[in-house]
Amino acid sequence: MKFLKITIVLILSFLFVQPLFGQKDLLQSLIDESESHVQKVTATFKGTRIINGHSVELRGEGNLDFMISHRFGALNSGGYNLFGLDNAHIRIGLEYAIWDRLTVGIGRNSFQKAYDGFLKGKLLEQQTGEGNFPFSMTVFSGLSYETLKRPDLELNFVRRLAYVQQLLIARKVSEKLSVQLTPSFVHRNLVPSGTDKNDMAVLGIGSRFKLSKRTSLNFEYFYRIDPDPTDVNHNLIAFGVDIETGGHVFQLHLTNAQSMTETSFLTETTGDFWAGDIFFGFNISRAFQLKK
Amino acid sequence: MKTVLVLLFFFGGIAQTLSQSFRVESSTISFFSQAPLEDIKAETDQSVGVFNADTGDMAFVIMIADFQFPRSLMQEHFNENFMESSKFPRATFEGKLGDFTRENGVQQTVNVSGIMTIHGVANQMKIPGRIRFDGKKIQMDAVFPIELADHEIEIPTLLFKKIAETVEVTVHMILKTD
Numbered sequence: 060m061k062f063l064k065i066t067i068v069l070i071l072s073f074l075f076v077q078p079l080f081g082q083k084d085l086l087q088s089l090i091d092e093s094e095s096h097v098q099k100v101t102a103t104f105k106g107t108r109i110i111n112g113h114s115v116e117l118r119g120e121g122n123l124d125f126m127i128s129h130r131f132g133a134l135n136s137g138g139y140n141l142f143g144l145d146n147a148h149i150r151i152g153l154e155y156a157i158w159d160r161l162t163v164g165i166g167r168n169s170f171q172k173a174y175d176g177f178l179k180g181k182l183l184e185q186q187t188g189e190g191n192f193p194f195s196m197t198v199f200s201g202l203s204y205e206t207l208k209r210p211d212l213e214l215n216f217v218r219r220l221a222y223v224q225q226l227l228i229a230r231k232v233s234e235k236l237s238v239q240l241t242p243s244f245v246h247r248n249l250v251p252s253g254t255d256k257n258d259m260a261v262l263g264i265g266s267r268f269k270l271s272k273r274t275s276l277n278f279e280y281f282y283r284i285d286p287d288p289t290d291v292n293h294n295l296i297a298f299g300v301d302i303e304t305g306g307h308v309f310q311l312h313l314t315n316a317q318s319m320t321e322t323s324f325l326t327e328t329t330g331d332f333w334a335g336d337i338f339f340g341f342n343i344s345r346a347f348q349l350k351k
Numbered sequence: 352m353k354t355v356l357v358l359l360f361f362f363g364g365i366a367q368t369l370s371q372s373f374r375v376e377s378s379t380i381s382f383f384s385q386a387p388l389e390d391i392k393a394e395t396d397q398s399v400g401v402f403n404a405d406t407g408d409m410a411f412v413i414m415i416a417d418f419q420f421p422r423s424l425m426q427e428h429f430n431e432n433f434m435e436s437s438k439f440p441r442a443t444f445e446g447k448l449g450d451f452t453r454e455n456g457v458q459q460t461v462n463v464s465g466i467m468t469i470h471g472v473a474n475q476m477k478i479p480g481r482i483r484f485d486g487k488k489i490q491m492d493a494v495f496p497i498e499l500a501d502h503e504i505e506i507p508t509l510l511f512k513k514i515a516e517t518v519e520v521t522v523h524m525i526l527k528t529d
Contacts, residue, residue, distance in 0.1 A: 085401050085403070085408060085409075085410040085445065086410040086412070086443060086445040088401075089399050089400065089401065089410055089411070089412040089443075090412055090441070090443065092399060092412075093399060093412050093414060093440075093441055096414055096440075098416065098440065099416070100437075101416075101427060101430060101431065102427055102430075102431040118423060118424065119422075119423020119424065119426070119427075120423065121423070122422075122423055122424060156423075159423075234437060234438075272431070272432045273432060273507075305428070305510060305513070306424060346424045348421070348422040348423070348424065
């Protein structure tokens with residue numbers, strides 16, 4: 060009888076005693092849970108421009124970016140011209156993020172005295188974790204309006220306009236390396252000569268390599284697809300350095316384009332980079348948060 | 352026979368009190384940095400956590416990218432430059448509640464000691480706080496400082512007037528059990 064009682068007590072005690080949770084198990088199970096979190100890949104590029112062209116990045120809603128860009132004269136214009144520093148073209152622009160996924164921008168270039176405007180919309184975002192997606196994609200639509208007085212030409216409103224559409228596709232390959240492909244399409248209402256094409260497709264490639272937390276090396280090349288054989292222009296090429304400090308991004312670069320607006324630099328880049336038609340330039344952007 | 356019945360009731364009683372595992376139902380975790388040129392405040396309401404009301408063991412996990420800032424660029428720099436959240440996506444705390452009682456409706460001042468891991472660096476901490484049991488729910492509150500240097504979070508000299516060396520963290524949580 061005593062034996063039976065002891066057995067019943069022992070069985071009951073095993074049934075009712077809960078397995079104790081060790082502290083390590085508690086934390087590990089929570090970490091495993093958080094692994095499946097969707098993680099958006101951020102900061103593919105430090106700013107909204109790779110060098111001349113746009114990057115996939117958009118600013119957060121309510122952010123206003125003030126942009127100043129300079130392109131000096133040609134390095135091969137000699138010491139007399141201080142290797143181009145005497146000559147400068149400038150673009151000033153304002154870009155406002157209406158929503159996280161939509162930015163509107165306007166600008167004015169001293170080159171050809173052209174006004175430009177654009178809309179930039181984020182379509183897809185690169186993600187890791189549960190929502191694994193390999194690249195980010197942004198669409199860019201812009202136009203430009205040249206106001207330079209040309210007494211030799213018969214110009215009207217329509218002839219001064221040009222349009223550009225771009226698809227920006229980028230992937231943050233690693234913490235240090237990001238790559239972007241930029242298929243573009245430019246339509247110019249007025250072209251320099253009868254043989255030049257009004258419509259031109261251009262394929263751009265850009266990349267950035269991070270040197271430190273706040274600096275990077277950038278590269279850009281835009282290849283014009285099938286330009287007219289008599290077209291004297293060149294493909295745009297640029298090399299640059301980015302320095303980011305708090306609310307500013309400073310970009311210093313060497314490029315063969317003097318224009319800072321897409322409709323112009325994609326199709327009408329006159330500089331032959333390897334012959335020394337190199338223009339030193341910089342972009343400075345300053346971010347202001349207008350509303351959250 | 353009597354002995355068996357007594358024992359049955361005894362073990363039955365224990366079974367009830369042993370299943371006391373509480374999970375975070377809602378939470379607000381924020382931090383505040385005060386510096387001469389700028390005040391920074393960020394908040395997250397996404398956290399997961401478990402508390403064992405019998406042993407006092409607890410563990411919490413928050414994702415760094417969930418912190419919301421009033422300025423989106425500040426949020427991006429916080430993640431990319433300071434917290435390096437692609438390398439260290441979460442902050443964790445595992446600890447044990449010091450002396451406490453299971454009395455309902457009474458707010459108790461308690462101490463939690465445990466390990467806080469931020470930016471991949473773990474530190475032993477003792478955190479004072481308040482806890483209140485309300486049947487199936489528990490309310491936890493704490494305010495404590497975190498030294499950025501303790502977790503190897505670097506502030507570049509250029510920005511020292513904008514970011515404080517010590518930030519004040521405020522935690523408010525409601526946990527519940529089934």
